[in-house]
Amino acid sequence: MSASEAVTDALRELHGRFAGVRDGQRATYIPELAGSDPDDFGLALVSMDGHSYSAGAADTPFTLQSVSKPFAYALALASLGLDEVGRWVGAEPSGEAFNAISLEPDTGRPANAMINAGAIVTTALIPDSREAPAFQRILTCLSRFAGRKLDVDEAVYASEAATGDRNRALAYLIRSTGTLPVDPVAAVDTYFRQCAVRVNALDLAVMAATLAHGGVNPVTGERVVSPEVAAQVLAVMATCGMYNGSGDWLLRVGLPAKSGVSGGLIAAGPARFGLAAYSPPLDATGTSVRGRAALGELSERLELHLMRNPALPGSTVTLVTTADVLPSAPSGRRERALHERVGVVAAQGALDFTAAERVLYALDESGPERNGAVVLDLREVTGADSLALALLHSGLSRLARDGRRAAVVDPGDRLGPPDLVRERTGQDLPRFASREEAVEHVAQAMAGPG
Ligand code: GLU
Numbered sequence: 447m448s449a450s451e452a453v454t455d456a457l458r459e460l461h462g463r464f465a466g467v468r469d470g471q472r473a474t475y476i477p478e479l480a481g482s483d484p485d486d487f488g489l490a491l492v493s494m495d496g497h498s499y500s501a502g503a504a505d506t507p508f509t510l511q512s513v514s515k516p517f518a519y520a521l522a523l524a525s526l527g528l529d530e531v532g533r534w535v536g537a538e539p540s541g542e543a544f545n546a547i548s549l550e551p552d553t554g555r556p557a558n559a560m561i562n563a564g565a566i567v568t569t570a571l572i573p574d575s576r577e578a579p580a581f582q583r584i585l586t587c588l589s590r591f592a593g594r595k596l597d598v599d600e601a602v603y604a605s606e607a608a609t610g611d612r613n614r615a616l617a618y619l620i621r622s623t624g625t626l627p628v629d630p631v632a633a634v635d636t637y638f639r640q641c642a643v644r645v646n647a648l649d650l651a652v653m654a655a656t657l658a659h660g661g662v663n664p665v666t667g668e669r670v671v672s673p674e675v676a677a678q679v680l681a682v683m684a685t686c687g688m689y690n691g692s693g694d695w696l697l698r699v700g701l702p703a704k705s706g707v708s709g710g711l712i713a714a715g716p717a718r719f720g721l722a723a724y725s726p727p728l729d730a731t732g733t734s735v736r737g738r739a740a741l742g743e744l745s746e747r748l749e750l751h752l753m754r755n756p757a758l759p760g761s762t763v764t765l766v767t768t769a770d771v772l773p774s775a776p777s778g779r780r781e782r783a784l785h786e787r788v789g790v791v792a793a794q795g796a797l798d799f800t801a802a803e804r805v806l807y808a809l810d811e812s813g814p815e816r817n818g819a820v821v822l823d824l825r826e827v828t829g830a831d832s833l834a835l836a837l838l839h840s841g842l843s844r845l846a847r848d849g850r851r852a853a854v855v856d857p858g859d860r861l862g863p864p865d866l867v868r869e870r871t872g873q874d875l876p877r878f879a880s881r882e883e884a885v886e887h888v889a890q891a892m893a894g895p896g
Contacts, residue, residue, distance in 0.1 A: 450497065456747070457489045457501035460740050465502070470727030470735035473707040478605030482508065482709065482726040487736050490651035491744070492720045496664035504647040508724055509602045511706030512544060512560070512732075513650060514588065514640045515568070516657070516679045516687070519559040521587045522571045523675045534571055534625055535564045539686045539693065544707070544732050545612055547619060554623025560686040560704065563616050569640055570626055570633035581636045585643060591656050592649040593666040602708075603642035610638060645710070647724040654712040655720025657683075657702070664720075680714055684752070691731040699742045700751030711737035715750040762801040763808040764826065765792035769885045784889045789813035790881070794826035797860075802834035806841040809852075819851035819888035823881050827860045835862055839870035846873050851891055853877070853884040 465487050474480040488503035522531050533555075540548040540557035548557045548564075556564035572580045589596045617630035626633060645653075656663045661676035663669075671679075683702035688695040695703060701721075703713040709726035711734045721744055723737030745751060769775060769788035776782060789812025793805045809820055822842075830838065838861060845852050853876040854861060861867050867875055878884040 450499075453491070453497075453499045454501060457491060457499055457744075460743055461487060461489050461501040463743075464736045464739045467736050467739065468727075470729050472709070472726045473728060473732070475609065476602065476606045476707070477609060478599075478602045479509075479708055479726070484727050486709075487725040488647035488723065489740055489744075490647040490722045492648075492651040492655035492664060494655065494659050494664050494717060494719070496655075496667075498648060498651065498665070500648050500651075502647075503724065506724065507599070507644045507646050508708045508710060508726075509599050509641060509706075510588070510643045510645055510710060511641045511708045512562075512565070513645075513653075513704050513706040513710045513712055514584075514643060515560050515565040516683050516704050517588050517591050517653065518565065518572065518584055518640055519568050519682065520591075520657075520671045520675050520679045521584060522559075522568045523678055524671045525572060528678055531559075531568070531571060534627065535559050535567045537682055537685070541690050541693075544689045545616070547616065549620065549623060549625075554620070554625045556620065556625070558682060558686040560682060561689065562613055563620060566613065566617050566633055566637050567620060567626055569637045570628045581639050584636070584640050587670070588640075588643055588653075590663065590666075590668060590670045591653040592645060593652050593656075593663050593668075594649070596643050596645060596649070598639055599642050599644045603639055606638045606641065607635065610634065613637065641706075647710070647722045650710055650712050650722030650724070651720045653720065654714045654722055658714040658716050658718060658720050660717075680716060683714070688733060689731050691733060695738075699745045700753055701741075701745050702752075703741070705731075705733035705737070707732050709734045709737065711741060713741045713745065713750075715745070715748070716752070718750060719748070721745075762793050762795060762797065762804045763791060764794050765790060765823070766808045766812050768813055769821070769889065772881070772885070774882045774885070781889070784892055785885065787813060787818040787892060788885055788888055789818065789820040790823065790885065791820065792823040792826065792881075794828075796828050797830035797834040797838075799831075799833040799837060802830070802837040802841075805838065809841065809845065813850075817849050817892075819853070819892055820845065821853050821855065821881060821884040821888060823855040823884070824860045825855055825857065825881075827858075830860055836870070839867065842867075842875065843871040843873070846871065851888050853888050855879070855881050855884045 486503045490500040620626040660673040661671040680702040687704040701713040713721045725736035769785040857879045
């Protein structure tokens with residue numbers, strides 16, 4: 447027993463809650479899928495540190511089916527870029543079923559890459575490379591997302607290949623509109639193979655976590671796609687991932703997600719978690735009934751809804767005050783009066799643009815008086831991205847223009863190398879290792895030589 451078992455307990459509890467649900471039907475139009483066990487139910491969660499948790503049948507194998515679509519889309523985007531991929535497949539929710547004949551009237555493009563028509567085109571766009579044919583590239587990409595070598599369930603592949611006339615018909619139709627760049631039979635065959643790649647719920651959670659983690663697999667540490675591609679895929683999952691249930695899902699659950707007819711379902715909490723469920727019985731939109739219920743509940747409990755803005759209750763600024771109230775304040779009246787004019791702001795954590803805005807606002811609050819001074823204590827700051835640095839530098843140069851002296855407590859050079867800071871702020875910003883030294887320095891400077 448360990449402390450983190452508490453996370454597993456939460457999943458087990460959810461699992462227990464929905465295991466008894468008997469609604470939904472297994473997909474039977476791919477005959478092999480009709481043989482899956484309707485009682486199988488697995489849940490998995492993977493954190494951005496690559497910690498994995500699961501409950502129930504999380505290592506039972508099943509085929510990806512449509513859950514493969516976002517990952518093939520990622521590979522197409524990584525190979526060809528958004529503009530080229532966008533010429534062939536759109537990014538609008540179709541509001542229609544997964545196998546609908548959903549082609550834009552003017553361009554003939556499929557509405558998006560999450561429905562069959564768009565996914566067949568996406569797969570067809572992935573070129574053979576010198577090292578590997580297209581399907582091998584797709585399999586390798588899926589494996590890198592999962593963090594292990596995946597394979598094809600040949601029985602499911604053969605079963606869909608033998609019965610998949612609707613998808614073949616779709617491919618011919620798309621070809622007739624001029625928006626399928628390759629032979630329809632070959633395109634659909636590769637698509638069927640991609641759908642028949644075998645995974646388990648834990649793999650799916652790792653795959654979702656890789657998208658949530660900006661394209662880096664949090665378990666293996668491997669970069670699979672760029673942060674831009676990961677964001678593009680999540681955006682299309684958010685608007686189109688749940689077929690004709692996409693709007694309702696985004697409204698209620700608030701996460702990019704993708705379902706598949708074998709009963710797999712993924713959802714990604716950007717920068718937070720990858721979630722996955724497996725349970726074969728499906729609702730009318732082709733989504734796992736238990737999966738939908740469990741991931742919906744999980745999103746609510748963990749407050750993952752995207753529109754709830756997880757960044758809000760941050761605590762970047764830990765202190766906004768004036769130096770006279772600090773324990774180190776001098777007792778003499780004259781010194782005290784000087785210290786009253788020294789604002790002190792302390793910040794902590796990783797600074798991005800949002801956090802930097804808080805810091806600058808706090809600098810103003812700490813003593814808006816002209817000719818005063820301010821000490822910015824960055825000892826507890828763990829890092830600052832380039833946007834945060836640019837904003838901090840320009841804020842500090844404005845302070846100087848306003849006649850407010852500044853000093854920083856920045857032994858770790860979080861503000862960047864002194865040369866850069868000089869160039870950006872137009873001043874030699876004094877830096878100190880302790881807050882007391884910084885306060886003393888600006889107080890003395892204000893007091894002037896006389
Ligand atoms: N291979 C399935 C099909 O094309 C995938 C559909 C799905 O999972 O929604 O019909």
